[in-house]
Amino acid sequence: MSAPIRLLLADDHPVVRAGLRAVLATEPDFEVVAEAATAERAVALAERERVDVVLMDLQFGPGMHGAAATAAITARPDGPVVLVLTTYDSDADILAAVEAGATGYLLKDAPPEELAAAVRAAAAGRSALAPTVANRLIDRMRTPGVALSRRETEVLQLVADGLSNQQISLRLHLSQATVKTHLVHVYGKLGVDSRTAAVAVARARGLIRR
Amino acid sequence: MSAPIRLLLADDHPVVRAGLRAVLATEPDFEVVAEAATAERAVALAERERVDVVLMDLQFGPGMHGAAATAAITARPDGPVVLVLTTYDSDADILAAVEAGATGYLLKDAPPEELAAAVRAAAAGRSALAPTVANRLIDRMRTPGVALSRRETEVLQLVADGLSNQQISLRLHLSQATVKTHLVHVYGKLGVDSRTAAVAVARARGLIRR
DNA sequence: GTCAGGATCAACCCTTTGGTTGATGGCGGC
DNA sequence: GCCGCCATCAACCAAAGGGTTGATCCTGAC
Numbered sequence: 264m265s266a267p268i269r270l271l272l273a274d275d276h277p278v279v280r281a282g283l284r285a286v287l288a289t290e291p292d293f294e295v296v297a298e299a300a301t302a303e304r305a306v307a308l309a310e311r312e313r314v315d316v317v318l319m320d321l322q323f324g325p326g327m328h329g330a331a332a333t334a335a336i337t338a339r340p341d342g343p344v345v346l347v348l349t350t351y352d353s354d355a356d357i358l359a360a361v362e363a364g365a366t367g368y369l370l371k372d373a374p375p376e377e378l379a380a381a382v383r384a385a386a387a388g389r390s391a392l393a394p395t396v397a398n399r400l401i402d403r404m405r406t407p408g409v410a411l412s413r414r415e416t417e418v419l420q421l422v423a424d425g426l427s428n429q430q431i432s433l434r435l436h437l438s439q440a441t442v443k444t445h446l447v448h449v450y451g452k453l454g455v456d457s458r459t460a461a462v463a464v465a466r467a468r469g470l471i472r473r
Numbered sequence: 474m475s476a477p478i479r480l481l482l483a484d485d486h487p488v489v490r491a492g493l494r495a496v497l498a499t500e501p502d503f504e505v506v507a508e509a510a511t512a513e514r515a516v517a518l519a520e521r522e523r524v525d526v527v528l529m530d531l532q533f534g535p536g537m538h539g540a541a542a543t544a545a546i547t548a549r550p551d552g553p554v555v556l557v558l559t560t561y562d563s564d565a566d567i568l569a570a571v572e573a574g575a576t577g578y579l580l581k582d583a584p585p586e587e588l589a590a591a592v593r594a595a596a597a598g599r600s601a602l603a604p605t606v607a608n609r610l611i612d613r614m615r616t617p618g619v620a621l622s623r624r625e626t627e628v629l630q631l632v633a634d635g636l637s638n639q640q641i642s643l644r645l646h647l648s649q650a651t652v653k654t655h656l657v658h659v660y661g662k663l664g665v666d667s668r669t670a671a672v673a674v675a676r677a678r679g680l681i682r683r
Numbered sequence: 684g685t686c687a688g689g690a691t692c693a694a695c696c697c698t699t700t701g702g703t704t705g706a707t708g709g710c711g712g713c
Numbered sequence: 714g715c716c717g718c719c720a721t722c723a724a725c726c727a728a729a730g731g732g733t734t735g736a737t738c739c740t741g742a743c
Contacts (some may be wrong), residue, residue, distance in 0.1 A: 276582050282492025324582070352562070372486050372534070412689060425665065425673030428730070440692050447732070450690095457699085458669055458730075460635030554724085622719060638700070650722050657702070658719095666701075684743100691737080705735070707721075713714105 264346060267294040268386045271343065273305035273332065279371070282473040283318060283348075286375045295380065302327035309336045314343040316385050319365070321349040321356055331358040337364030346385045348378075353469035357396055367391030399469070411452060411470055418445040420471045423462045477504040478596045479523060481553065483515035483542065484508075484530040489581070493528060493558075496585045503592065512537035519546045524553040526595050529575070531559040531566055540569040545572030556595045558588075566679055567606055577601030621662060621680060628655045630681045633672040 270293055271279050276432045280298050287293045297312050299305035302323045309317055317336060321329035333345045344366040349356065351370075360368055366385045369378065371395050379390035411419065421431045428446070432439045450456055465471045480503055490508050497503045507522050509515035512533045521525055522554050527546060533541035543555045554576040559566065578597045579588065580603050591601035621629065631641045640657070642649045643653055660666055663674045675681045 276492075277487060277584055278492040278496055278581055278588070280492070281495040281585075282486075282488040282490070285495040299599055320544075353520055358645060373488075375487055375491075378488070414690065422669055423673065425667065425670030426513040437690090439694055440694090441690070443731075444691075446730090450731085455635065456731075457635065457637060458631055459637075460673065461632065462669065462672070463635030601721075625721065647720090648722055650724085651720070653701075656700090660701080668700075687740105687742085689740085691739100692737085693734100693738100695733080697730105697732080699728105701726100701728075703725085703727105704723100706723085708719105709721100710719085712719090713716090 267292050268297045268382060269315045270382070271297045271299065271305065271308055271314045271317045273299040273302065273314065273317060273329070274348075276320075277321045279320070283378075286378060287382070289375070290379050290382075294380070302329055302332035302341050303332065305332050306335045309343055310339065316382055317343050317345045318348050318382070319345050321347060321351075330356070330363045333362035333365050334361060344385050344388070346381060351473070353472060356472070357399060367392050368396045370395065373414065411449060411465075415445050415449050415452075418442055418469065419449050419461060419465055422446070422458050423466065423471050478500050478592060479525045480505045480592070481515065481518055481524045482508045483512065483520065483527060483539070484558075485510050485533045486530075489530070496588060497583070497592070500589050500592075503589070512539055512542035515542050516545045519553055519564075520549070526592055527553050527555045527569045528558050528592070531557060531561070531570065540566070540573045541571060543575050544573035554595050554598070556591060556601065568679075578606045579603050580605060593683050621659060621675075625655050625659050625662075626681065628652055629659050629675055631672060632656070632668050633676070633681050 270281050270287065272295060274280050274283070277300070284295050284298075287295060296314060297308045299308050303326060305317065305319065306327075308314070319329050319333055323329060329347065329349070333347065334408055336342050345364065346367040346369065347360045347365045348369045348371060355465060357368055366388070367381050367390055367434075369381050369391065384391040397465070415434065419430055421434060426434065428439050428442045431437070432442045435442075446458065449461050452463050455461050455464055462471070466473060480497065482493050482505060484490050484493070486509070487538045489511075494505050494508075497505060506524060507518045509518050513536060514526065515529065518524070529539050529543055533539060539557065539559070543557065545576065546555055548553050556573045556577040556579065557570045558579045558581060560581050567578055576598070577591050577600055579591050579601065579658065583591075583603060594601040628641055631644060636644065638649050641652045643648070646653075656668065656671070659671050663671050665671050665674055672681070
């Protein structure tokens with residue numbers, strides 16, 4: 264048998280970290296070498312410790328987002344691979360994680376065997392996607408016009424949060440004209456003609472955070 | 474030392490159940506006697522097994538909701554107490570859980586010590602609320618006009634579904650003037666001044682379907 | 684190098700939404 | 714019976730949002 268797979272657990276919930284530790288401890292070829300309760304700490308630990316696979320949550324309370332941490336970790340040439348492990352399966356989160364360089368994307372309701380298999384796949388450099396997630400990615404590939412650009416998603420998210428065009432323009436340091444332009448593009452892509460309808464459709468399709 | 478506190482864990486995530494088991498196992502006066510992956514099974518186990526405290530998640534995938542299970546369990550006169558343990562702190566969830574008879578309401582990001590203290594409090598019949606949750610309840614008490622009427626909720630739900638005032642008026646067989654009146658009342662009650670903001674606030678407070 | 688697409692902004696016009704005032708009828712509680 | 718709340722509608726005005734055209738700049742793909 265080869266050397267054990269060295270793991271870093273990054274999740275802001277102590278209970279989840281304990282659960283992952285307990286579940287993964289039953290696998291003899293796994294070794295949990297560190298835990299991080301914040302994304303910032305995960306980045307620091309991934310740099311300092313010798314780690315093969317990072318199990319990364321996306322939602323941390325305040326501060327850095329899991330996707331940003333994933334990008335920071337995978338930016339290093341000889342760094343560990345990142346396996347995203349989260350509760351949600353929205354398109355926006357999945358895309359952000361994959362673009363940030365995540366090797367896999369699992370949902371937290373995955374059974375332990377699936378989790379272990381995904382960790383081994385990730386350690387071997389293979390990607391590991393939950394079936395739901397894989398389906399969403401395939402759906403997206405097939406539907407060409409449904410992909411919102413990053414900026415469009417950002418604007419739409421603020422609309423969903425209840426901000427007016429003016430508030431959005433201030434928040435993002437844009438003119439109102441630009442905000443309107445982005446929204447018009449969004450309406451076209453989603454086949455709607457109002458901001459509320461755009462939010463409803465985007466929410467239904469998982470294009471924005473719920 | 475008295476008899477150990479007998480616990481039932483109800484959560485659809487295997488990882489979370491393992492985490493709770495691991496965290497609670499460090500306390501000598503706790504004993505986890507059963508686990509349930511669905512709300513239905515939690516109700517059945519709470520009836521069959523001798524249990525002091527049920528740690529209950531609210532979100533299960535399909536099927537019964539945690540609040541309904543809580544109501545079913547606490548309806549029995551000599552049944553266990555229920556300590557709700559969830560990720561979200563929306564008003565609707567908290568209210569539903571408290572109305573269903575939950576003894577406490579904790580968030581999953583609680584540290585282990587807080588969790589253990591809450592379990593002991595619940596077993597002793599004392600209520601255990603996370604600080605955030607307690608604040609929300611107090612806020613709600615202080616704010617008198619937060620209850621939307623049935624018709625207002627109905628209109629707001631259609632707004633959240635992306636309909637325009639005209640579409641809503643047709644759907645509900647009203648004039649647009651009436652729809653506007655309802656919405657203006659909603660804005661006043663929620664302290665906002667646009668439909669999208671109203672939807673955002675109502676969603677955050679759990680006043681409408683998500 | 685060209686070309687497509689993203690991101691940015693302006694000026695224009697029209698529609699929808701928001702805010703106000705006022706009015707009617709019904710229902711439940713004191 | 715009266716008061717308060719809900720539900721319904723009208724008319725009006727101001728403000729925000731939506732639709733269009735057109736333009737610049739940049740980046741990545743072929």
